[in-house]
Each structure stands twice: as C-alpha cells, then as structure tokens.
Amino acid sequence: MPATPPPSLKGRGARSNATGRYEKQVRETFDDGWEPSEPDQPPTPLKTELQPDRSRTIIARNDSPDIGFERSINPYRGCEHGCTYCYARPGHAYLGLSPGLDFETRLFFKADAPRLLQKELSRKGYRPERIHIGGVTDPYQPIERKLKITRQVLEVLERFNHPFSIITKSDLVTRDVDIIGRMAARDLAGTYISVTTLDRSLARAMEPRAATPARRIAAIRALAEAGVPVGVGFAPVIPGLNDHELEAVLEAAAEAGARSAMYVTLRLPLEIKDLFQEWLAEARPDRAARVMSLIRQSRGGKDYDAQWGSRMKGTGPVADLVGARFAAACKRLGLNREPRTVDLTQFRVPGAFSAQMDLFA
Template structure:
C-alpha cells in the first residue's frame, strides 16, 4: 500500500531485508477517503562510531576513503542508492531512511585521532556519497563544518558532494583551502524543473539555488563540478544538456553523470513513486531502465553499474561527452595537493614552550 506523506520521497515504509517479519499496510475499509496521511516527524539520534574514515576498494568509485557524518538523509531523494544501508539498523530504507536519522557527534575528534596516527598516509578524502553532508540537520549540528576545520588544520586534501546551498555557509573555510589546492566540490543538479525536483528530491535545495551555489563557490575560487546524477531515461535525461550548460555558465569546471541505479529495496521504492507521481510514463521509464541493465531492474557488475550497457546507455554516454565538449567541461581537473599534509602540534605540547 502506498501513502503520500507531504514533503517525503518514499511512498511506503516496508521493513528491511534482514527482518524476520514483514509488515504490510492495507485498506480494511474503515478509513475515510478524506483522511490525510499522518505527519512524519524527523528524529536525530547519536551514533557511537569508533572510526570516521570509511575505506573502499571499488574500482569505479574514484576514491578509497570517505566520511559520512550522518546516516540517513532528510532530503528524501527517491532514487538514493544509500537507502538500503538503513536495513543494517533494523529500519526501513523507505520513510525511515529520510525521517529516522543518525549523527556522529564525535566525528571531528575521531578524525583528528586517525589523521594523527604515525602510520597514517594521506590520500584524498571524499565527504558525502552515502549521505548528504549538508542535509538540513547540519544547520544545528555543524558536524561537516567541524570536519572541514580538522582537515584544514592538517592540510589534508578532500572533496565534497552535496545538493544543498548550505555549503556556502562554509566558504570562509573552503576558499583559503582552495588556494592551496586542497578542496574540490561537486554540486548535484538532477533537473532544472522545480516541480520534478520537488517530487523527486522533496527536501533538497531548489535547482536554482544549486546553480547559484556553483556560481558562488567558483567566484570564491573553489573548483566546482556539476553532477547530473542520476540520469533517468524518459524522466530527466532530456535535461542533461541544459543542466550542463547552466552549470558551465555559473562557472563549473567539470561534469559527471551516473545512470539510475536501483539496488535492493530501491527498485520497489522507485517504482511505487513512479506509479503515484508519474503514472503516465512509469512503464516506459522502467522499460528503458531494464534495457540499460541487461533486462533486469539493476545489475551490480562494477564494469557497468555506473553507466549501464546497451543502445540506451550508449546514447546517453555519447550525449554527455558531446555536451561536456560543447560547454568546456571536458578539461582535466586540477589534482588535489597531497604534499602539504602535516600533523599540527597539539595545544600544550612541547613546541608551545618556544612560542
């Protein structure tokens, strides 16, 4: 049973794949058709993390370490590939993922401890990826800002991906680091259509605010790329060229894209959303998605999971490469500087005797 909850992306809250029992809502006939869906309150709970840097060896990711200060994301993007991770918490990848959030209050302290280890070797860290580091809760917790402050004190290179204009709050930290080639930002712009964005990414910044964020970041000297992700055939893929053009006009220096990925529970959540919000094109969208995935809803093979395969995927890739060339977004990105990393002296240490 699907339920439209105002301001939320998922249309159900089915339990995760690890639960012994399944719950399913149904209409028993006692409800009133005029009844409104219940309001969903967002909760934020502390998570007792022992480490803050997550490492991976995925050949198609592009970085081997990342930081995610939050688990779950209030933006509620229906396509988010991080949703299935909530099942590890005994929660639903559906509405729970966007309303029952967790934060790591010791993130900055843990990061400083890890970077200070004698055997630590720097390699650029990516902030975000499994959650948006600038989701609404960041306004009050300030965790991402604390993490950036630590990385800055260690002269440690890093990148950030977000779809929030809240990143502009931290320009005072980011701009000086950009001068030393220590930071790069990616802004995700999935559509320029406000109505589609509100449906698909209900609590994320509007498309215009994301473009404005690209403009402000680049004006401050922070190298910024645009991510058109995910590219969804017959839903938003026709906007690919327009998004890249607007981003280039705002000062973006590069671009990337990822074809829609529907692993595990996301395939059902996405199709429920299609049937409620876009019933006129739901069958066509899924038909094209399956044509990109060897006839399946999703194929996790590392060689093609980010871009897909077949004629539909090939055409999408060709269009993207052509648009990058057309708008000057195909130049090599400047490498982040690994040579400046240094563990700063601790307050009260012996070096303070000479200051």
C-alpha cells in the same frame, strides 16, 4: 485484509516503509475497517527523529574500481532530502530499519566525528589521500544547519592541511565557503553540486527536501566566485524522465562557473527497485512503463546489473547515446578539460595533536 500502502506524505519521497531485509518479523500497513474513513483528511506529517551514531572510526575506505575515491566521511546515516532513487537507502536495513520512510525520517548523526578524525589523522604512519565528504548520504542535509558536524569536520581537515572533496545537492555548502575557499586556494579542496533536473516540479516530487534547482545553480556560482573548483553531477540519469535535460543542466552549470562534470545512470539495487517503482507509478503514472522499459534496456533486460565497470553507466544503445551526448556537451562547454588534482605534500599533524598522541604511542 490485503495490505495497502499509506498515502503519500508531504515532504517525503518514499511511499512505503517495508521491513528491512534482515528482520525476522515483517510489518505491513493495512486497513482493518475500524477507523473512520476520511479520504479528504491529509495524512499526519512524519517527524524527523535523530539518534547519535556510536561509530568508533570516521574514515571509511573502499577498493571499488569504479568509484573515484578510496576514503570518505559521512557525518550522517539516512538523509532527510528523501530522494526516491537514493542508492544509500538499503544501508538502513543494517540498522534494523526500513530503507523506505525510515531512511528519511530516522537519522543518525556522528557527533564524535571531529574527535575521531583528529585521532585518525594523528596516528603515526598515517598517509594522506583525498577524503571525499558525502559519498553515501548528503553532508549538507537539513539537520546540518543546526548540528554543524560537517563544518566541524572541515575545521579539522583545515588544521591538518588535509585535502578533501565534497558532493552535495544543498546550497548550505556555501555557508562554509570561508574554509573551502581557503583550502581551494592551496589546492586542497574541490566540490561537486548534484543537479538532477532544472524542473522545479520534478525536483520537488523526486527530491522533496533538497534545495531547488535554482539554488543549486546559485551555489555553483558562489563557489566558483570564491575560487573553488566546482563541478556538476547530473546524477542519476533516468531515461525517459530527466535524460532530455542533460545538455540544459550542463549548460546552466557551466555558465555559473562549473569546470567539470560527471553523470551516473540510475541504479536500482535491492529495496530501491520497489521503492522507485512505487514512486514512479504515483508521481509519473503516464511515464512509468516507458521509464522502466528504458532502464531495463540499459541494464541487460534487468532492473539493475551490479557488474563493476558498467553499473555506473549501463550498457546498450540507450546508455551509449547518453554517454555520447554527455561527451559532446562537455566538449562544447569546455568541461573536464583539466584534471582535478590535490596537493598531498602540505599535510601536517599540528604540534598540539602530535604531542598529545605521543602519550598513547
């Protein structure tokens, strides 16, 4: 019988769980006709499964010319927020899992992150550069509330006076405003809050387990009131779906205290292309054709173009209009007036760590 996708699951973003691209065997869901049909019966909720990540290092490095940081820390692999468009989804295929539902239900946590970070920062010859926390998956996704790995990472960075930045779409970041505020007062910290829409209904469908838009705006306000440099990320811009909210999102963020802003146009590499279109056809069927048409107009007629220099913003009239609107709104609202800098000169290896690491020299 033909394969059929499972019914949408409450609180989950992906509509399918296709086998990862590196697997030799392909799994498909289908109806064999033996189970009784109960169309009104809700699907069984998927539980989140946690596994320890055995990484031997914690600071990741990249040399991509269109990414605004060279070093990053991601305390988790996979993300329970379940954002349908998440560019990190294809990474789960490297683990032998699906970028679909596996990505948001089978999560890996780096319990050794604080120890590994202390070890890396204490090495002789280490030179500090800003570390970006959350460049791949969200450091404040729901499991952080219990595991507190991100907070432990911040505690290490504070002991070393090491500069960092954070991006998240969770108001849980305000839990750590004590550390972030102290670091910001010494030009060692900054934050970005991602706000994709102010429409709670769209946010619930597109980012099912992330904080509501109102709570994200409240987080911007709380961080700003604590003296933390905070910006807003309108990302991703999805033409035909949320692009009309660009000015409204920037206005709400600026009113709450945001001092900077950025945007990224929707990216659909690898498996995300099919996953996003599955979601779009079910969640917004009336807009699906137009949205994909506008995306292709921004990507040279393709679903995605991975060229450096254009992959973050797109090309063509549609992309150019978004860029012009963004620039005009930032100018009007006073965003991005001052460059954000961090002080690298305060970095110090605490005495106890320095002496301990000398034993291994």
